[in-house]
Amino acid sequence: MFFVRPKGLFVILALFSSPLWASKARMKALNDSFQLVDPSNTYNNLLDIGELSDYVLIETGLTSPTTDQDNAEALWQHTLDENNKIQAGYGHQNSIVYSNRNFINTLSSSSFKLQQNPLHLAYWFQTADYTHAFSIDYSHSSDRVALAQEKSLNLRYAVEMGKWQFNSEYVVTDTAESSATKKFDASRAYKLSLLYDADTTSMMFSFSQSQLHLYDSSVERDLHARQNFTLAVADSRTRDENTFFWGAQILVNKTDCLLTTTALTCDQTATSTKLPLWLAVEAQASDMIVLRGSVVQSFVLNQSKDNVGYPAGLLDNSNGAISKYDFGPNTASVNIGAGFKFSRLTIDGMLSSGTQSINLSSFLTQASLTLAL
Amino acid sequence: MKQLLVIAVALASVNAFASRARVTALGNSAHLVDTQTVYNNPSDIFRLPSDYVTLETGATGSAPGTASAGKYANAEGMIVRTYGESKFGLSLGHQSQNASAWNGATADAIGLRHLATTLGLTADANIAKTDQQNPLELTYGMKNGDMNLAGTLVYSNFNDKQATAGNVAKESSSGIRLGANSGNWDASLRLGLSNTVEIQTGNKLTGTTAIGLGGGYWMDSMYLFGDYSTAGVKEQNAAGTDQYKLNLSTIKIGALDSIKKDGNELFYSASLVSTSTKDDTSGAKITGMTLPVVIGLELDTNSWMTLRGSVTQTVLINQSKTETSTATTAETDPGKSNTAVAMGVGLKLNKVTLDGSLVANSNTGLINSSALLANAGLTYWF
Numbered sequence: 039m040f041f042v043r044p045k046g047l048f049v050i051l052a053l054f055s056s057p058l059w060a061s062k063a064r065m066k067a068l069n070d071s072f073q074l075v076d077p078s079n080t081y082n083n084l085l086d087i088g089e090l091s092d093y094v095l096i097e098t099g100l101t102s103p104t105t106d107q108d109n110a111e112a113l114w115q116h117t118l119d120e121n122n123k124i125q126a127g128y129g130h131q132n133s134i135v136y137s138n139r140n141f142i143n144t145l146s147s148s149s150f151k152l153q154q155n156p157l158h159l160a161y162w163f164q165t166a167d168y169t170h171a172f173s174i175d176y177s178h179s180s181d182r183v184a185l186a187q188e189k190s191l192n193l194r195y196a197v198e199m200g201k202w203q204f205n206s207e208y209v210v211t212d213t214a215e216s217s218a219t220k221k222f223d224a225s226r227a228y229k230l231s232l233l234y235d236a237d238t239t240s241m242m243f244s245f246s247q248s249q250l251h252l253y254d255s256s257v258e259r260d261l262h263a264r265q266n267f268t269l270a271v272a273d274s275r276t277r278d279e280n281t282f283f284w285g286a287q288i289l290v291n292k293t294d295c296l297l298t299t300t301a302l303t304c305d306q307t308a309t310s311t312k313l314p315l316w317l318a319v320e321a322q323a324s325d326m327i328v329l330r331g332s333v334v335q336s337f338v339l340n341q342s343k344d345n346v347g348y349p350a351g352l353l354d355n356s357n358g359a360i361s362k363y364d365f366g367p368n369t370a371s372v373n374i375g376a377g378f379k380f381s382r383l384t385i386d387g388m389l390s391s392g393t394q395s396i397n398l399s400s401f402l403t404q405a406s407l408t409l410a411l
Numbered sequence: 412m413k414q415l416l417v418i419a420v421a422l423a424s425v426n427a428f429a430s431r432a433r434v435t436a437l438g439n440s441a442h443l444v445d446t447q448t449v450y451n452n453p454s455d456i457f458r459l460p461s462d463y464v465t466l467e468t469g470a471t472g473s474a475p476g477t478a479s480a481g482k483y484a485n486a487e488g489m490i491v492r493t494y495g496e497s498k499f500g501l502s503l504g505h506q507s508q509n510a511s512a513w514n515g516a517t518a519d520a521i522g523l524r525h526l527a528t529t530l531g532l533t534a535d536a537n538i539a540k541t542d543q544q545n546p547l548e549l550t551y552g553m554k555n556g557d558m559n560l561a562g563t564l565v566y567s568n569f570n571d572k573q574a575t576a577g578n579v580a581k582e583s584s585s586g587i588r589l590g591a592n593s594g595n596w597d598a599s600l601r602l603g604l605s606n607t608v609e610i611q612t613g614n615k616l617t618g619t620t621a622i623g624l625g626g627g628y629w630m631d632s633m634y635l636f637g638d639y640s641t642a643g644v645k646e647q648n649a650a651g652t653d654q655y656k657l658n659l660s661t662i663k664i665g666a667l668d669s670i671k672k673d674g675n676e677l678f679y680s681a682s683l684v685s686t687s688t689k690d691d692t693s694g695a696k697i698t699g700m701t702l703p704v705v706i707g708l709e710l711d712t713n714s715w716m717t718l719r720g721s722v723t724q725t726v727l728i729n730q731s732k733t734e735t736s737t738a739t740t741a742e743t744d745p746g747k748s749n750t751a752v753a754m755g756v757g758l759k760l761n762k763v764t765l766d767g768s769l770v771a772n773s774n775t776g777l778i779n780s781s782a783l784l785a786n787a788g789l790t791y792w793f
Contacts, residue, residue, distance in 0.1 A: 278762075280761075280762055280791070282464060282791065282793070284490075315503070317464055317466075317488055317490050317501075317503075319464050319466075319763075319789075319791040321760075321761065321762050321763040321791050322761060323760030323761055323763050324760055324761065327760065329760065329763045329765065329789060331466040331789045332466070332488075333466050333486065333487065333488025333503055333504065334503075335503035335504055335545055335547075336545055337503075337545075337547065338547075340545060359573070359575070360573055361571065361572075361573040362571070362572035362573045363569075363570060363571050363572065363573075364570035364572060365544065365545070365568040365569045365570045366544075366545075366569070367474035367475060367544055367545075367569060368471055368472030368473065368474060368485075368504075368542070368544050368545055369471060369545055370471055370472055370485065370486045370487060370488075370503055370504030370545065370546075371471050371486050372466045372467060372468050372469065372486035372487070372488060372504075374466060374468060374787065374789050389787070390468040390787055392469075392470050392471065392486070393468060393469075393470070394468050394469045394470070394483075394484060394785055394786055394787065395468075395767075395783070395784060395785045395786075395787060396468075396765075396767060396783055396784035396787045397783050397784070398783050
């Protein structure tokens with residue numbers, strides 16, 4: 039199973055002997071932990087393409103999603119030869135693009151569309167000393183009567199050198215128009231991350247930055263700058279195909295209000311610093327079933343200071359008014375999921391996420407189907 | 412020798428099931444050893460089959476000033492690991508009754524911060540809706556010869572430095588639990604060190620006392636148990652005037668008989684429970700005496716599934732009396748019906764156990780697909 043980052047011979051054994059548990063549901067059940075190797079996580083770490091065997095992954099969801107988690111999408115990966123792989127997908131909502139569009143929609147009560155029919159292409163190859171991966175993600179839609187359109191273009195590059203992995207993402211274009219006058223632009227956002235694997239322990243540092251512009255009748259109405267720093271560590275232990283891991287990360291978010299026509303207090307900053315700690319387990323319940331789950335809670339550090347007054351739910355602890363928390367409100371969360379293997383086919387889903395019941399009327403939510411090729 | 416054999420049989424047949432659902436399905440019986448009973452007696456970590464990670468489903472705990480989801484409704488998890496002769500544990504999200512705002516209907520489902528509201532006393536509405544925030548518990552256990560000792564530190568904290576008038580500005584709680592067991596006896600001591608909720612330019616709730624002492628002793632198949640607990644809170648307004656000063660004390664003594672065979676268990680117990688809730692400010696008092704009888708069973712239907720259930724009802728003694736400083740306002744002897752049934756199932760799949768309640772609402776008597784496994788909990792045994 040692909041829980042830790044297998045190397046060398048262990049990679050080969052893992053590829054031929056393990057089912058391909060793979061999906062957004064698996065990632066969510068395991069707290070989206072950064073070190074997980076999963077097809078869904080290749081959108082965060084392109085180099086994981088090299089650690090996965092060929093597959094087709096189909097994620098259930100909405101044709102017209104409202105978030106980056108409830109969308110229908112698919113992903114296909116194919117090995118050209120031992121040093122070259124390609125990946126293609128559609129329907130995936132890019133996390134940076136979604137986050138920025140959702141931010142401005144919530145803040146300004148706008149209705150800019152999410153990415154429409156997004157397309158993803160990636161290429162992975164390895165040389166004697168390095169492993170490289172590139173990807174391009176594109177979406178576009180235009181309603182010429184309602185004068186609503188959206189367009190996005192993301193480029194990613196990743197390189198692996200020994201135990202170090204570097205990922206970069208650049209948003210070349212992220213624009214949307216919701217009417218003849220309203221326009222949104224968050225182009226030139228970027229994200230950099232550095233990951234280090236020390237056998238059972240992984241460490242990661244990432245930094246991302248975006249500037250969000252909102253125009254009305256060609257006049258800039260809103261300008262917000264967002265930055266995120268993350269420093270994370272995770273330790274995994276696997277025995278008899280059962281894996282337990284724990285992780286912790288320091289998350290620092292900073293949002294500057296530089297210009298606004300809403301009721302916010304601008305020329306001010308909202309910051310938050312959190313230290314979530316998570317425990318997770320993925321265990322082989324039987325030959326056909328794997329059960330997985332995680333608990334996460336902010337541990338000791340859960341500060342936020344919002345001098346802007348961002349709307350409730352938009353940022354950590356934002357409540358629509360200027361606020362300052364030295365220790366914020368409850369954050370404990372438990373997710374439980376399951377995977378079912380039928381020969382080369384696996385079905386994954388969530389059994390419980392924020393609810394107390396496992397029920398048959400929604401037995402496997404966020405379900406996905408993976409065929410190992 | 413006979414005692415050792417009985418103890419060995421009792422411990423060996425402990426199912427590797429662990430969860431709120433199991434404890435609930437078995438009527439919260441005093442003799443249970445479970446990942447949940449660790450929150451009452453930390454030394455139970457030595458009586459469980461192995462190290463574990465346990466996850467209990469539920470919603471993220473409510474924010475201060477937002478109604479509590481109730482007992483066992485919150486998400487929580489715990490890990491216990493062995494290092495040499497010692498064990499360490501970390502728990503995230505567990506709510507303690509004495510520092511919670513549970514708003515249930517029965518005494519064990521009412522949090523101390525909500526008790527005044529339940530009793531109809533004048534209390535700040537936001538205080539009565541404030542659970543512990545991001546509670547954290549650290550456990551350490553060690554062996555001392557034949558004796559297992561363990562202790563737990565409990566901590567929670569919340570501070571809104573920009574709270575507006577009338578809203579919760581601070582919440583904090585801390586406590587210590589100590590436990591010991593050896594052979595056929597066990598004992599626990601629970602101390603609440605602090606319990607505070609402050610409203611910005613408003614009322615303040617402060618814990619006054621919180622002590623719990625419990626223990627049990629096995630004699631062959633019979634378990635004798637007792638528990639004494641006292642907890643108090645007071646709420647003062649901005650001027651420092653007491654709104655109420657509550658003290659709640661409970662004394663419980665009981666006996667249980669357990670019949671085990673082939674890993675299955677049938678037990679029945681009776682206990683005498685005396686409760687007293689008194690408000691020093693108004694002079695109001697509620698006293699009660701009950702004799703609850705619990706019959707429970709836990710059966711291995713096959714190698715991977717266990718069914719369990721219990722019925723609880725007060726028998727013969729069911730007294731309750733409510734008094735103000737001048738008159739008795741309510742008195743029942745005996746009181747109204749309180750028969751309660753709970754059922755659950757545990758699925759044992761290699762090193763993982765998945766437990767849940769089959770009947771989420773005992774008043775409906777339905778096992779249905781829309782809540783097939785309520786109070787679901789997942790435990791991984793290392």
